[in-house]
Structure formats: structure tokens, C-alpha cells
Amino acid sequence: METPTPYHLQSPRTIVKKIISMKRQQEQQSKIILQPRRRTTPAMWCAAIAGFAFSVLLILAGLVILIVYLSVKPRTPSFDVANAALNAVYIGSPSSYYNGDMTLVANISNPNHKMGVVIQSGALELFFRGRLVSAQALPPFAQPRGHFTVLNVHMLSSQVVLPPEVAADLLNQMRSNKILYTIRGSFMVRERFWSWHYTYRLTAICDIELTAPPSGVLLDRRCTTSK
Numbered sequence: 001m002e003t004p005t006p007y008h009l010q011s012p013r014t015i016v017k018k019i020i021s022m023k024r025q026q027e028q029q030s031k032i033i034l035q036p037r038r039r040t041t042p043a044m045w046c047a048a049i050a051g052f053a054f055s056v057l058l059i060l061a062g063l064v065i066l067i068v069y070l071s072v073k074p075r076t077p078s079f080d081v082a083n084a085a086l087n088a089v090y091i092g093s094p095s096s097y098y099n100g101d102m103t104l105v106a107n108i109s110n111p112n113h114k115m116g117v118v119i120q121s122g123a124l125e126l127f128f129r130g131r132l133v134s135a136q137a138l139p140p141f142a143q144p145r146g147h148f149t150v151l152n153v154h155m156l157s158s159q160v161v162l163p164p165e166v167a168a169d170l171l172n173q174m175r176s177n178k179i180l181y182t183i184r185g186s187f188m189v190r191e192r193f194w195s196w197h198y199t200y201r202l203t204a205i206c207d208i209e210l211t212a213p214p215s216g217v218l219l220d221r222r223c224t225t226s227k
Helices: 010-033 042-072 162-178
Strands: 077-093 097-109 116-128 129-138 141-143 148-161 179-193 198-212 218-224
Touching: 077 162, 097 116, 097 129, 097 179, 097 198, 116 148, 129 148, 129 162, 141 148, 162 179
Parallel strands: none
Antiparallel strands: 077 097, 077 218, 097 148, 116 129, 116 141, 116 179, 179 198, 198 218
8 A cells, every 4th residue: 555645745736636535525525514405395294194094084983993893892602502402412332432312402692782793603511610612513504683593412422531530420420310510612603784894702611400311301501701
């Protein structure tokens, strides 16, 4: 790298050129710094006003929907087992295979008087002492305001393996003529109010008590429904 020539050894012409070059650079930099800003065009003002108006409309629409929703006071549908019949139960040996036949009459009610609902999908599961012994899918259906739907569900079980202690408990309950089952319902519900839709999952739990088959009838049930 070459060493620059000391300033006092340079020719007057060279020094003058450098001074002029430095002044030009300073003038260009000052022009860049002092360059005036662009003026806001009418199109930009119109776009800003339109964006602000759209934001205000969205906020107002959200407030209207919230006020209407609170005035309607929507409630979740309720699930209940209106009746049940235990037609058959058979425990195979020595492998403790469970075979059963149960008929359920389920009732799903829409308590809303201003809002209809749609059950988009659903399923019922039958448990004995926490062991799944049967499952049945339900077809989708709509419920207008304040209506209820009655479902006849056939729960069949075939060759379901049970632990020996669970099978023994079931046999003891059959001898005592009181058999306890648990039904779990899972539903995908969509609420409809004008053009507004809201979808959520609904879960129902029913503990039922029946007499022994072949003419097992419903003695008692306790059902809860929650989101």
C-alpha cells in the first residue's frame, strides 16, 4: 500500500483540486439531508380514511354481535336417557369375554327459544366399571328453537375382553339384580343465529342402573351435560 504524499509537499494545484472536491462532497451531502419530504397525495388520504372507517365498522359489528349474543343468552343442549332395556348379557369362560345387547332411548333437547342448533356429529359409548364395551355413532340432525329429538340406539357388544375381577363384579351385580353402566356421549354442536355460527364440542355423562336381563329395565339414571 502506497504512503500518501504529505500535505506540505503537494503542489498548489493538487491542493486546490482536493479542496474543491471536498466542498462538492459536502454540498451533495447537505442536499441529501435537506431534501424535502414527499407531499401526501389525495389517494393516500383516501386510503387512510377508508382503512380507519373499515376498522370502526369492524368494532361496531363486534359490539352488535356481543350485545345480541348476551341478550339471547344461549344455553347448551341437554342429553338424557329416557329409557333403557338390557336384553342380554353373556360372560364367556374361561377368557371372560363380554357379550351384550342393550337398547337406549336418548333425548337431546335444545333449551334455546331464540336460537337453533345442529348436531353435526355424535357418538355414544357404553362402559362397565370404566371398560368400554360398546360404541355407536349417531347421524347428524338439526334442532329448531325449543325442540327436542328422541334417538333409539342399539348398543351391541361382542367378544369384549374383560379383566377377571371386572367380569366377576358384573356376575355379582347380575345376581343382585342391579347392574351399573356409564354412558358417555360426545357431540359436535353448531349454534345458528341469523348468519352467525358457533361450533363447540359437547360431552354428556349418564350413570344408569338396570335390572338383570333378559328383561332388564331402567331403575335410575343421573345425567350431566357440559362443554
